[in-house]
Amino acid sequence: MKVVIINGSPRTQGFTASVLRNMEKALRDRGAEVDLIDLSRVSLSQCKGCCSCYTMGYCPIDDDGEMISSKIREADGLIMGSPTYASNVSGYMKVLIDRGHFVIEQLLQGKYCVTVATGENYGSSDAGKILDKLILYSGGRRVSKIVRNAPFNSIRTDMGVEDPEALKASEKLFTAISKNRSYPLQAVYHKIVFSFGIKPFVRRKGKTYQGVMDKWKELGIDFR
Numbered sequence: 001m002k003v004v005i006i007n008g009s010p011r012t013q014g015f016t017a018s019v020l021r022n023m024e025k026a027l028r029d030r031g032a033e034v035d036l037i038d039l040s041r042v043s044l045s046q047c048k049g050c051c052s053c054y055t056m057g058y059c060p061i062d063d064d065g066e067m068i069s070s071k072i073r074e075a076d077g078l079i080m081g082s083p084t085y086a087s088n089v090s091g092y093m094k095v096l097i098d099r100g101h102f103v104i105e106q107l108l109q110g111k112y113c114v115t116v117a118t119g120e121n122y123g124s125s126d127a128g129k130i131l132d133k134l135i136l137y138s139g140g141r142r143v144s145k146i147v148r149n150a151p152f153n154s155i156r157t158d159m160g161v162e163d164p165e166a167l168k169a170s171e172k173l174f175t176a177i178s179k180n181r182s183y184p185l186q187a188v189y190h191k192i193v194f195s196f197g198i199k200p201f202v203r204r205k206g207k208t209y210q211g212v213m214d215k216w217k218e219l220g221i222d223f224r
């Protein structure tokens with residue numbers, strides 16, 4: 001079982017990292033292969049809006065973008081964690097969302113996902129909703145979500161805090177992957193968004209979206 005964990009905080013020892021590292025340890029202890037990526041430690045530049053990924057199926061920017069998407073594509077599970085910045089996800093996380101081939105290419109089809117949003121006062125539930133929506137629109141199955149507030153810099157990984165909520169979410173994720181759980185309500189919601197929104201949109205684009213259609217073919221998605 002492979003799980004990718006994304007830390008969207010620039011603070012690799014911060015609150016978000018503390019929740020995510022609890023999950024990393026719990027999943028490793030259960031025997032999962034876990035890859036935790038701190039977005040602040042990789043090379044990931046902003047999307048230039050050239051749209052060539054839609055035509056070619058890959059991004060021409062020479063950095064770690066394609067490497068991260070490939071890791072996610074090969075994983076069974078994905079955990080996305082972000083601090084709340086102005087009631088939204090962090091800039092690091094937003095750049096990955098823009099660059100990562102999530103929605104149009106249905107990167108998360110069949111993958112089991114957990115979202116983590118940390119904050120200090122207001123807006124963390126908004127940041128969490130942005131990640132939840134991304135997962136549902138990209139074909140993923142949201143197993144669990146964590147939205148947590150604490151005073152800035154009061155919780156750090158070096159405090160070694162045991163986090164029962166993170167451990168519970170890891171356990172749910174492990175079980176969902178092992179048992180190939182289904183989520184009928186999410187599946188219906190995704191079917192509506194995909195069939196009435198994404199699919200007709202991509203079909204109208206024709207050859208300019210050849211890269212997207214090739215990816216769908218690989219995933220066994222019917223684009224007729």
Ligand SMILES: Cc1cc2nc3c(=O)[nH]c(=O)nc-3n(C[C@H](O)[C@H](O)[C@H](O)COP(=O)(O)O)c2cc1C
Pocket residue numbers: 009010011013014015016017082083084085086087088118119120121122123124150151152153
């Ligand atoms: C630029 C910036 C903007 C922030 N905006 C919000 C906000 O809108 N709502 C909120 O609850 N917390 C906000 N915070 C607080 C962080 O989201 C919160 O402390 C978070 O847990 C930090 O996570 P980290 O330690 O993993 O970096 C902001 C922090 C920064 C640095």
